Amino acid sequence: MAWYYIAFDTVKQFFTIKGRETLNELITMISNCTEFMDVKLRTNEKKILNALNKDKDKITIRFPMEGKIKTREMKINCLIQAQLGCIPIQDFTLTQDTGRIFRxxxxxxxxxxxxxxxxxxxxxxxxxxxxxxxCFRCKLWENSLHVSKQLEKIGVSLSNAMVNAGLTSFKKIEDINARELELILNRHPPFGNQIKESVLHLPKYKLDIEQV
Structure with missing residues (x-):
C-alpha cells in the first residue's frame, strides 16, 4: 500500500472484491477511489460527458452507464473509458482532468x-x-484498433486516420509504403519513414509449442 502511495479507504474498497469482477466492475470501483477526490463534476461539463456516455450518432464509451452523468464517480468512469477508446474530448478542462486521473x-x-x-x-x-x-499504461483498450497511438508522434487524430485506412496492426504499418503512409496522415517526408522505423524497432515475440 505504502509502496504505491495508495489511500487507506481505497485499500478497504478493494478488500471487498469477490474474485469474479469484470473489467467494467473494476473500472467502476477505481472510479470511486479516494485518489480522485480532487476531480469535480461541473455543470457545464455534463452535456459533453452525457454525449460520450450515450449518443446514437457518435462513437461512445465501451461500457455505457445508466441514466445521465450526475456524480464525480460517473464522470471519472466516463473519462477513463473515453481515453481508452480514443474518443476525442473537446474540452480543455476535461482533458486536464483525464491526465490527472490517469496519473x-x-x-x-x-x-x-x-x-x-x-x-x-x-x-x-x-x-x-x-x-x-x-490499458492504463498504454491508454488504450486491450482490443483497440488504435495500436498506432502507442508510437511517438501519433496522437488521437493521426491514429484515427490510420484506423480508417485499415492500419490496425504494427505488421500492417510495417508493410505499408512510407509515402502512402504520409498521404494518409497528411504529413511530409520523412514522417512515414520515421513511423516505420519506430515499428521496426519494436520487439517481436514468437512462441513455439511442441506436443511431447
Whole structure:
C-alpha cells in the first residue's frame, strides 16, 4: 500500500472484491477511489460527458452507464473509458482532468493487480486487473484498433486516420509504403519513414509449442 502511495479507504474498497469482477466492475470501483477526490463534476461539463456516455450518432464509451452523468464517480468512469477508446474530448478542462486521473490511476491499477496476485481464488478478477493495468499504461483498450497511438508522434487524430485506412496492426504499418503512409496522415517526408522505423524497432515475440 505504502509502496504505491495508495489511500487507506481505497485499500478497504478493494478488500471487498469477490474474485469474479469484470473489467467494467473494476473500472467502476477505481472510479470511486479516494485518489480522485480532487476531480469535480461541473455543470457545464455534463452535456459533453452525457454525449460520450450515450449518443446514437457518435462513437461512445465501451461500457455505457445508466441514466445521465450526475456524480464525480460517473464522470471519472466516463473519462477513463473515453481515453481508452480514443474518443476525442473537446474540452480543455476535461482533458486536464483525464491526465490527472490517469496519473493516479496508473498507481492504483498496478497496486490492484499486485494485491490480487497475492490472494487466492480470484483468477477472473486478477486477469481483468492485469488487463486494466495494461490499458492504463498504454491508454488504450486491450482490443483497440488504435495500436498506432502507442508510437511517438501519433496522437488521437493521426491514429484515427490510420484506423480508417485499415492500419490496425504494427505488421500492417510495417508493410505499408512510407509515402502512402504520409498521404494518409497528411504529413511530409520523412514522417512515414520515421513511423516505420519506430515499428521496426519494436520487439517481436514468437512462441513455439511442441506436443511431447
Amino acid at each position: 493516479n490511476g496508473l498507481r492504483v491499477t498496478r497496486w490492484l493487480s499486485d494485491f490480487l496476485a497475492s490472494c487466492k481464488n480470484n483468477f477472473s478478477a486478477l486477469l481483468n486487473s492485469l488487463i486494466l493495468a495494461k
